[in-house]
Amino acid sequence: MDPGDELVDVVDEDDRVIETVTRREMRARGLLHRCTYVIVRNSREDIYVHKRTDTKDVYPGMYDVTAGGVCAAGESYGEGAARELEEELGIFGVAPRFCFKHRYDGPGGRVWGAVYDVEWEGPIRHQPEEVAWGAFVQLDELEGMLREREFCPDGREVFQRWLRENPERGGRLD
Numbered sequence: 001m002d003p004g005d006e007l008v009d010v011v012d013e014d015d016r017v018i019e020t021v022t023r024r025e026m027r028a029r030g031l032l033h034r035c036t037y038v039i040v041r042n043s044r045e046d047i048y049v050h051k052r053t054d055t056k057d058v059y060p061g062m063y064d065v066t067a068g069g070v071c072a073a074g075e076s077y078g079e080g081a082a083r084e085l086e087e088e089l090g091i092f093g094v095a096p097r098f099c100f101k102h103r104y105d106g107p108g109g110r111v112w113g114a115v116y117d118v119e120w121e122g123p124i125r126h127q128p129e130e131v132a133w134g135a136f137v138q139l140d141e142l143e144g145m146l147r148e149r150e151f152c153p154d155g156r157e158v159f160q161r162w163l164r165e166n167p168e169r170g171g172r173l174d
Contacts, residue, residue: 003057007073008033015101015112020073027057032110036068036081037158038096039117040089042136047159048089048124049142050134052152058108059152061132063145065159066152067091068113077101077114085118089134090125094118099162104154115158 004024009017010031019031026033040048047065054061067088071080078098085091096116104111126134137145146156 006070008070009073011112023057023070026070030110032112034071034077034080035109035111035113036071036077036084037066037102037113037115037155038068038081038085039066039099039115039159039162040085040091040120041117042121043119044136044138046136046138047142048120048134049137049145050089050126051132053128053130053132056130062150062152064152064155065142066115066155078116081114081116088127088130090123090127091118091120094120100165102158102161104157106157107153109154111154113154113158115162117162 004022006023007020008023008026010019010021010026010033012018012032015034021031025031048067049063049065050067051063052059052061068081068084069088071077075083078096081096082092085096096118099115099117102113102115104113124134
């Protein structure tokens with residue numbers, strides 16, 4: 001199926017479903033919808049960073065500190081987070097931990113996002129249509145990357161909030 005033909009739920013400012021449309025229509029009309037963000041870390045608190053392929057419909061070729069994506073119509077946030085982890089990075093068999101909901105309204109989209117994190121020590125298997133490169137990165141190195149490279153603005157915003165709300169992670173990013 002063409003990804004543009006996938007059905008997604010459109011939501012209101014209170015995150016209530018008001019309509020179901022194709023992903024293509026949601027993008028064309030800039031409609032508020034649901035998505036997930038999953039911060040993947042290892043036991044050393046390194047963060048998994050990846051570079052999106054140049055063919056992505058939103059933020060092509062940018063770096064990201066979260067895995068995730070648009071929730072399918074009728075899909076819960078938790079189901080979407082688990083599906084996206086498995087599809088994008090080949091991570092399965094672990095339950096992401098819910099952290100918070102985040103309202104993003106900026107370049108590239110308007111979303112209600114559910115933010116999760118997960119600790120993962122196993123192999124990473126990229127979905128070649130979506131991920132061009134990826135690696136676990138130490139926080140101090142990630143600070144430099146965030147200054148020097150183009151990152152998805154929504155993922156950056158979510159990650160900075162995640163660090164603020166988890167001071168034990170040692171994050172200093174502002």
